[in-house]
Amino acid sequence: MHAGLKITAFAAALAATFGTAYGVGMGIDPVVEDPAPARHDSHSEPSPTPEGGGGHGGHEAESAGGLQISEGGYTLDLRTPTVTAGTRSDLRFVIRDSGGRAVTAYQREHEKELHLIVASRDLVTYRHVHPSRAADGTWSIPVELPSAGGYRVFADFTPAKKGAENLTLGADLAASGSYEPQKLPAPNSTAKTDGYEVRIAGGLRSGKASELKLNVSRGGRPVTNLQPYLGAYGHLVALRSGDLAYLHVHPNGEPGDGRTAPGPGISFTATAPSSGTYRLFLDFKHEGEVHTAAFTVRAGAATAPTDAPMDTPAGAPSDEHGDEPGHGH
Structure with missing residues (x-):
């Protein structure tokens, strides 16, 4: 493994983008399961990436979750797009409605109003946290990411508005510092x-x-x-x-x-x-x-x-x- 390279926050952001190409192809032999049928569920969505479409929860294939920063009239406004690796930082964000207003009312699901997932592009680092919400709708939580590079932040929530559906919105986060990409761990049981x-x-x-x-x-x-x-x-x-x-x-x-x-x-x-x-x-x-x-x-x-x-x-x-x-x- 070559020595780590010192990268700036800008370079880390590039890592978030090009990390996708790195992640694809790292998968090797499967852990469990037989091949899927040739004809997929009608809800499956083709994707230009080698890995295909995505989904969120449930027992049937759905459209990809976490790939969009805006969906269903709601937007994830990440107020802290960059942090320093190895340093404790306050991660702050706001969920905005179609009018740009901060959302301040949510349905509780799995005992929380909102679930926040932070994962590195190489899928080695993972955080599942529950931030605090201020009266103005700003969410915040201290995080410390161990390695520099690109990360993805996922906000999983359901607005309190009548008829609102559960959403998972995603945004890119960059951690600056000494960057050395990691391989996706091999499949295992x-x-x-x-x-x-x-x-x-x-x-x-x-x-x-x-x-x-x-x-x-x-x-x-x-x-x-x-x-x-x-x-x-x-x-x-x-x-x-x-x-x-x-x-x-x-x-x-x-x-x-x-x-x-x-x-x-x-x-x-x-x-x-x-x-x-x-x-x-x-x-x-x-x-x-x-x-x-x-x-x-x-x-x-x-x-x-x-x-x-x-x-x-x-x-x-x-x-x-x-x-x-x-x-x-």
């Missing part, structure tokens, strides 16, 4: 994080719903007392390598429904909007702490997964409140 081991079974299929099952253990023993986090025993986000299309996947079942056990298994249903390589981030809570396990998977291919565990890089400590730096990867 096991991830380790903070002394826990998480195994994934099932897989993503292009244009068709499929089940993802994740099993949490620690010290070789199954974890059977997971705690609710954001209204569930697990929270899963999938980002497509290349354009970072956002797929927010909801779990099957919820705490207190009389049929969903608190571990060791967590089940999700997801639809990949296209074939390609995805990075999956699972947040789960145990003994009062939130942990994040990350996986690289392929959708629409047939090679069996490898069995060697993949260590999840350690990140900053976090909690479920607005002053968290996030779950770092």
Whole structure:
């Protein structure tokens, strides 16, 4: 690996743009799942990128989430487009309506008015945080990004306006400093994080719903007392390598429904909007702490997964409140 290059915020912004080309092609053998049918769901959208179209949540393919800064009459106004790598900075943004006014009323979903995801273009660094909102509609949260380069910020929210739909808007963020690109971690069926081991079974299929099952253990023993986090025993986000299309996947079942056990298994249903390589981030809570396990998977291919565990890089400590730096990867 060549020595890191000193880059300015402007160069970091360029990294955000050209990082897409870097991310595409990093995917290798798939982790789980058979090839997708030749004919895709009618909601799938073709894309000029090699990785194809994107989607947000649900059991059917939808249009790509997080690829647009404006959608449905709402715009993500990122007031802090640049930060310095390794330095704690206040990330500030506003959601504006079609008239340019700051939105100050939101529906609560998964216990929060807004979920903020920050991911590096190489999908190595990941943060899931919950900022605080001021009375004027300005959201803010301190973050510390470990590496220079291009990042994508995703705001997942639903306005309180009657009939409003859930939206995921995205904007580019640049972190200046010594930049050295990282390779996308290889596909694997096991991830380790903070002394826990998480195994994934099932897989993503292009244009068709499929089940993802994740099993949490620690010290070789199954974890059977997971705690609710954001209204569930697990929270899963999938980002497509290349354009970072956002797929927010909801779990099957919820705490207190009389049929969903608190571990060791967590089940999700997801639809990949296209074939390609995805990075999956699972947040789960145990003994009062939130942990994040990350996986690289392929959708629409047939090679069996490898069995060697993949260590999840350690990140900053976090909690479920607005002053968290996030779950770092």
